[in-house]
Amino acid sequence: MTGSPRALAAALLLAVLSLVSCSTVPTSSPTVQITQAPARVVDAVGIEPLPPEPGASPEGIVRDFIDAAASTVRRHPVARQYLAPQVRESWSDDGISVIGTDIALVTTDEGAVTLTANLIGTVDTRGVFTVAERGVVTRDFRLEQVDGEWRITNPPEGLIMLEPDFRRLYDPVNAYFLDPTEQRMVPDPRYLIRGESQPTALVERLIEGASAPLAAGVRNPLSGVQLTRAVTVEGQTATVELSGLPPEPSPRLAQISAQLVWNLQQLDQPRISSVVVLLDGEPVTPGGVPRLQTVEDWASFSPDIVPVDGVGHYIEAGSLRTLPGGEPAPGPAGTGVYGLGSAAIAADTGTGRLSFLTGVRTDPGGATLLAGQYGGELTPVLGAGTLSAPTVAGTRTEAWVVRNGSEVVRVPAGGPPQPVAAPTLPGLGRAEVLQLSPDGVRAAVVVDGQDGRRLHVGTVVRSDEDGSVVLRDLRNVTPTLAQVIDVAWADSGTLLVLAGDEGEDRIVPYSVRVDGWGLTPVSTSGLPGQPTSLGVAPTRQPLVSAEDSIWQLVGGTWVTLVRGAEPLPGTAPFYPL
Template sequence: MSPRSRRTTAGVFAPLAVALAVLCGCTALPTSGPVVQSRGTDHGDSHRASDIDARPPLDGASRVEVVAGFLDAMTAWPVQTSVAKQYLTDEAAAGWNPRQETLIYSDSLPVRESSGTVSVQLTAADRLDAAGAWRGAVGSEELTLDFQVSVEDGEYRIVDPPDALVVPASWFRQRYHQVSLYYFDQMAQILVPEPVFVPEGDQLATSLVSGLLAGPPPLAQGVVRSFVPSGLSIGLSVPVDEAGVADISLAGEAQSVTAEQAELMLAQLAWTLRQDPSVTALRVTLDGSALPLPGGVSQYSVDAAAAYGPAGPGGSKSLYAVSQGRLLAGSRDTDLDPVTGVLGDEGAGVVAVAVSPDNEQAAAVDRGGRRVRLATVDESTSQPAAQVLLDGGDYARPSWDNAGRLWVLERRPGGAVVWLYDGEGVRTVQVPGITGTRARELAVSRDGTRLVAVVRTAEVDAVVGARLLVGGRGQVRRAGRPFVVRAPEGSKITDLAWAGPTRVAVLTATAPGRLYEVDVVAADGATVGVDVVSTIVNGEVLGLAASPVEDAPMYAVYADRFVDIVRQESHDIGPDGISQLDYAG
């Protein structure tokens, strides 16, 4: 007997639903329910930030006043650094490069002078690189900014400013937000979003195109590739007309662009510009000549490159569940029934499962978590039996990427092992920060360039991430250095899932069996100026069902039901119940 689903309305997720609705653009949601605690976005006030005029140095200012004035001048809005340069010696002003990085500090102690050096002690700070990509927390040894000050033309001036824009977090939250620049994976099969921060304002289209032309951020070098020719510029701006068409006039010494390259270039521009709500289409000229558009159209819709989207082609929202050891398939509007393949048979013994993004294959953990088998979802005469991939270990739920690569975490007493099946064989991949640790769960992004895992340290859990470097023929070469996606907060993490191309949903047990917290965090680990959703809900939540596919609902999964967190619709399960529910991937 298969579980049957019946839709009802739930009231346990209201504040989370409201917060997620802000992210999704939804409205008219309930606002009541037994929620213990919730908090919303870290993003600043949605109202336009006030202009700030930087003040030049006063005659006769002391060393301390000059340094304090220099820091204040960097908060000019709209951003400009000409006044800040007036606090520097002529030589220092000529060499100062505030675009090299951004330091965002939460607070600082008063500027002080000691032995001719003026110092500023930051209590905590985070760093962005030159492209605006998040680089994480500044080390404790770098939190003290020392300034040498000398006399020039009778006034104190700074000799050695840091090559950075140094600004308070409160200022940054109000004036910057995170967007994605879209590049391709190395096989040019799927677009990969690279999150960066850009200033608020009416020049978003210009900021997006300028960022894309600059090429991938440093940490994405070797991970992604761009089909936008290097050495191009856009001049003053990217104008958007009343019809929503962005005119992109590119200039430079680019080589001729083939039709194939033009298609991929347009896909990058379209997905990047679709984040500007005022843009519906684009036109591109290259050194004055119109870039040929597919089909001979006069403008290219921002929705035209859906096939290259970061969630992969198709956008399936099919659901898969495990019930009584069998694999079930269905949707939120249909029953969950056993699949026709061998994993749907009685006695299949499935403990955990992951279905490939094309909905054709399933990797199942069985024998109490001690074996991993690969089988077709539906009955197949060409592959009637399941293939054993791994045996004899303690395996977490597998995870698929869009290229059909299967990732499996094996938990070992001496440290975790990451296994990769690429269609030809199974091998281990050394993933710094995950391999050899007390990692418990693992999930790969749909584009195949990011890996996140739950890692236990000192009895608390953190989410650790790493970028994956893949060759042009799809072979995984290595993993990059690890970074913290979500720092330990004292509770055990019981599940994680990709809730968007650059967002990870994390389920933690605040009070196991009674209270659970759902956090949706930035996959790059950014904690300032990003939309962060968090709430605590009642009941024994088994896990999360989430997907990077646009508009795919996120579900909280219980043994007898699954609940759409935004719509608050509860889908009841029959007497057999379920032990897992998830989307493909």
């Protein structure tokens, strides 16, 4: 395993930022509805809205009411001033609809205004974002005159907020939970309002548990624990006071400590570098960690650990090759004897050494999955008419494929193939690509259905009772992308996608959070043609195949694997996990 978690996170962030050519959600995206539990913020933070102007028109009142949503003051008192007295106190501001900046306000009758805007998505009271289906939102406002001034009589439940205001006021953070093997933190994206209450709000979210789509696939050490007072921050040290644990909670206490440290250390306002955990008023130091715990003390729980020798691999004329110089991989697979068209490699979870190799060979009669020891001989383990490229995760030595576009199958190292139930897949279409997240808790699936090739993300749920595995709740996370051809995990919470550019007839890369927020085009500078497949892993440079050659992204430009040399021929790049 490589590097400290903070160094890994910083390197990954740098890599992702280098990909970005712009950082806005497309205005053609659907609207976002966001709800959040009552904030602890009492005083205004940043730019606060203005009260109604005397003599404002109905359209002006509606427009300024939307602007007044951009406030951090509890109960949004300025926004309430735009409402008629009979609804002013009863109006609930618990939800937010985030809309694009291209809005239209039209007076349809005296005291009636219709709002039309792009809908981006929804965020619930726990800060969980759900991307909306592509389209627009229409909202009819009714107004009446109160003492000669127009006021709204039918305000929507929750706030309507412009996307730039949402970005300004809310920080994207991760609520980290544990994968079922209890090896890694699994990110559950949340959006928390900025301010000093953020550490407390995040810990409260952890205690409440994971979001509905993810909850069945993760474990929460903080379940049932009570936060006895607000999280305090002095300097860069946060103190978390808990109760409700049994007298001898190990190893759970170690997991709780790791969970709190990994969550709080990501916050910037205030900046937190160490955490003190108090249980019933006494500091805890599980496993001999210092009283001031840091992420380095719990580095083994990093969500984005990669194998030390996990260099990039790709396929050339059926043979498995390695970066940077295109050398043959060890063993028969590197000679081309198996005629592979795609492959995946899993590392041993204990040693981190590359151990399990799977590859797909396609012949006129169908496709075959081969598996075996990395560097050793491979044997056929599964046949089908078609097989997707294999995929692995960093927490288990097993590979997954899709057989004949409809059946998900997993192949444990040294074991027979086993079916994976995917109850929501048949209604979507034919699965062309499947990629497990590094932690193995999620799967990204490219499905060819009625509306084209779409990207869905589902949760992997494993039963402790009978060992069955289910891929649940597949949901479209990029509704504005219709021509998706490939996907890979840049890290445990970020996807890279190859998809059609709506403005031009070409395939380009995109970056997007696993919940669908922040869809961002990635630079194509330097590429000789359209990319056809991609490979990426945490802290690793993204790879693509374009014009049957391999390219890597460095500093926002795609370059050859060896600087100054000709591009190496190849396809289907990937990194071991």
